[in-house]
Amino acid sequence: MENARPPWARRCLGPGWERWLSASPDEPRGWFGTRLPWLSTLAVTVIVMVGSGFAGHGQPDRVPLDSVARALLFAGTALLLFRHRFPRAVALGAALATVVYLAAGYPFGPVFLTVALGAFGAIVAGYRRVAWCALGGVWLSHVLVAHWLYRWLPPAHDGPAPWEQEFFVTAWVVAVVALSELVRVRREQLAKARAERAAAERRRADEERLRIARELHDVLAHSISVINVQAGVGLALLDSDPEQARSALTTIKDASKEALGEVRQVLDTLRTPGDAPRSPAPGLDRLPELTEQAASAGLAVAVSTEGAPAALPPGTDLAAFRIVQEALTNIVRHSGSRTARVLLAHTPGALEIRVDDDGPATSEADGPTGGGNGLVGMRERAAALGGSVEAGPRPDGGFRVLARIPLPGTRDRGRAPDTDAVTPAATEEES
Template sequence: MDNARPPWARRRPDRPQAWWPPEPGRRAGGRLPWRSTLLVLVLVTVGTNAAAHGQHGRVPLDPLGHALLVAGAVLLLFRHRYPRATALGTAACCAVYFAAGYPYGPVFVTLALGAYAAIVAGHRVVAWCAVGGVWLAHLLVAHWLYRWLPPHLGPAPWGQELVVTAWVMAVLAASELARVRREQLARMRAERAAAERRRADEERLRIARELHDVLAHSISVINVQAGVGLALLDSDPQQARTALTTIKAASKEALGEVRQVLDTLRAPGDAPRAPAPGLDRLPELVEQAQRAGLAVDIATEGTRAPLPPGADLAAFRIVQEALTNIVRHSGSRTARVLLRDVPGALEIRVDDDGPATAGSGELVGGGNGLAGMRERAAALGGTIEAGPRPDGGFRVHARLPLTAAARTTEEES
């Protein structure tokens, strides 16, 4: 049934329907606008008394006239808490004031401010009805009821009504413009807040990926070498010593990279102490993998061109995570890494011959490592394909478009 009503008459579900309770969020807080209301009160009373001296034939201001002026101004104290009641109250004071034949003056200011507060608060129909009611009352008094109401003069000239109509339309237009401007500012603030939350979420995910890649790789190497050391502690102390040396080196490297990430968190504006890792550190990955018992063969195809920093870091982390997964989830002791430069993109392929070990279900199902690789590739406009090969083993195939990576790096910088 509500849909059959005209748009201006439909109830908005986000607006309270009671007239007198304060607006949502206004009950507990918000000080009354004493200073502006006192200024309006002085303007209305002093200005109207001054304007009355040049209006012969109007009813002189008496206690009732002054009471109406003061009441209309005092109602503005509650224009933020009760905008609809304030608009109707100031309109009623103005209508009675004009019907009683009192002099014209700044009494219009109270009506304008009451309507402005209601429109800005979203109660446009109430404000329009209040101002329109005063205009209609003035029209009736000036051209019909003047016979029975003081000062019992003849009908007012129609030119005066044109001035009053123009004033009414100006008040409503200014109030509508203020409402639209306030809504635009609120929308802009909401968009900025959403953008800040989005940037914070992206930064949180980036840090989570960095910590996962660093810790997963280093802890996997430490875990493998700790097992080797325990197994050979009695039978081959020299090999056990080598395993402990590898554990020390891997843990030191992990602590350094974690410290770099934490320093970025503590001082986001400072430059990092060490450059971000890239494909130039692949020999270190190969050495760490060899210490963990994994032989890695790296091959390149095409002409290797310098990569943008974002793509270089993503490529390094993808290879690192792929080798970490082989160490953790594959029974193969060999891995093959292929870096292929194609026009506008870098392709990365990491293969192992399997078979999968116990606990590798999270790799096939897409654990945090694969999710992190996909997020890195997607941030650069690339793709990741990971899954078992038809002839056995597992393959990770990534494609990173270098043009998109360059644009992303420029935007971040």
Template sequence: MPWRSTLLLTVLVVVGTHLAALGRQSDRAHLDAFAHVLLLVAAGALLGRQRYPVPVVFVTAAAATVYLGAGYPYGPVFLTVAVGCFGALVAGRRKAAWTAAGMFWGGHVLVSHWLYRWLPPPGDPAASWGQELVIATWVVAFVAVAELVRVRREQWARERAERAQAARRRADEERLRIARELHDVLAHSISVINVQAGTGLALLDSDPEQARRALTTIKAASKEALGEVRQVLDTLRTPGDAPRAPAPGLGRLSEMVEQAASAGLAVTVEGAAPRLAPGTDLAAFRIVQEALTNVVRHSGSRQARVHIDTAAGALRLRIDDDGPATGADAGGSGNGLAGMRERAAALGGTIEAGARADGGFRVLAVLPLRASSEESVVSREDR
């Protein structure tokens, strides 16, 4: 509760009223015990203006109206009504604030122009309408200022909520990006390691040299996977820092073909990769990597074809294998395909994946080059 401000305002009202009464002893009623009770009620009620704004605004308006109706001297008692209305408006209780302000002004008009004949002090003349107009103007002006403060506070609250929502959305997108990167890196590398481990175990006694080559491939694949995982996790430890190694792209397609060959998959590449923006290049690399990983894991074919083409302002990637599928989850378990679709959708592209009529499986990715060029401009500006 606002103890300090309420105590300060109470002292101001009581002391200010006494100072105002010094020059009005002749035409206003003397400040007696009832006057002090009304002042303390009007000011003390403001202690609950944050928790109970509606009762407080009506209590202050009623106490101030009774105070003026009793003929006591004018003074800072008006401040209690103003602060009560301000608290109600800031709390969003607009109807209560305007009603209380209208009740206070209407009570003042009623007392000053009709009931003054029967109320103390005796012989008190009617107030001028010019005075009433001035009071009404001050009331409206103060309430209008309170309305502006309320609107501004609501705007600040909306902006804070929007910033918090945007931060949560960025965090969710970053978590999704990291999960997608880790899935693509680990799924591909572990698939290679799994195949080579099986080969090494099968040939350990009959062909030690081939088993040695399988172990060498496992070491290389695991080292590369560890490096890429470390690069992804470094973004969590030092967000905003530039990566230590460039992100993979279609320029490393030959390395991917060699890794696939070490896993027993012969990959034929048709077409040349154009110059792409980093984000699009990474997405294209991961899509091809995931598609070849799915061939290794879920297809009985030991051959795959990667076709690269640019037409109509788009990069087209087509990955085919001749099948047949070796399990019920042909083409992947679902997470890899979902990751490919998310990567393509983030760039405004599409992914089509499904069985072919001849028994094989095809992944077709279309990534717009226009988004790539815009991304390149942004990348150069960031640097």
């Protein structure tokens, strides 16, 4: 069926005979859900009907308007009611009604408005070829009727039209096409801008969900690890050393209270988006609290500093605190070492964090808790600020976490990470 059509039909209508009758994808399908432009179509119908009557009085040499002429005018304007639903069919139908109207010798006038609006709707909907074929068909039929076929068509004793008239028709066609293309391009730009805004909003929502999930993981993993260790101590000493068991229970109470407070702070951002947090986000100034919690879990932490400490941006301060917190949590959960060393190196362009323990790994590292999101979360935090995190066994034994976070607004001229001190092998402390 495709090859049976003439070449001009394939060029105008495109592949598939039924496609030129199909609805525009921008409009809802189904008759009851279609938005029909009733008011604008009614206004165009009145203009065409009344205007053609006035135009007929000024062109006594043309065939007077009769019922056939009114029917053709009404048919052309009535098609415009479906110009958003079937833009290609309306463009061709309005052009056909206009060609028949002109061939019958009726007066010139607002009849060209229906063709212009039909072609305008097709071009705006993206069907340029159909619109051009409709406009070209009207122009070609006007040339044939006005210069060659007028001898056999009404009105009687009609002569050829001046060729200067064709320049006006050509200018009219070009103006319709140019305006339609301008509107179409503008609509595409607006649609693209809306799509980009929607994509940006989805991206921000995804980033916020990832941030909240990372915060919850860091808070809960650290606190629950402390609680787990102290609960084991309390159970072991409940009968033999009740006072030590009481101390373990007190630590559990304090750790759970702090965890609940931080979880509540994170969840408050979901309930009241855009509001300022009720308490400041944790930073490196809370390292003493972190070391105390680790000490209550049986891990002695030594913190040292190199270089002149500088005021850190809130995002960098939070990321540094969470990296140290997660590294200590991994030692508590997966290392047999009871000591850990934290080094904060302030360089001109970056903050370096190094957390070491002497190991060895415990059997828990191979259990269900191994292979989690701890190291992944640390790397994501550092990468979000343009930094990096490396973790792995040290050549001399033990385990090392090495993070480097560039400082915004400064050029990173610090020393390169000590990659030789970390072996990218099995990450025994990943949680």
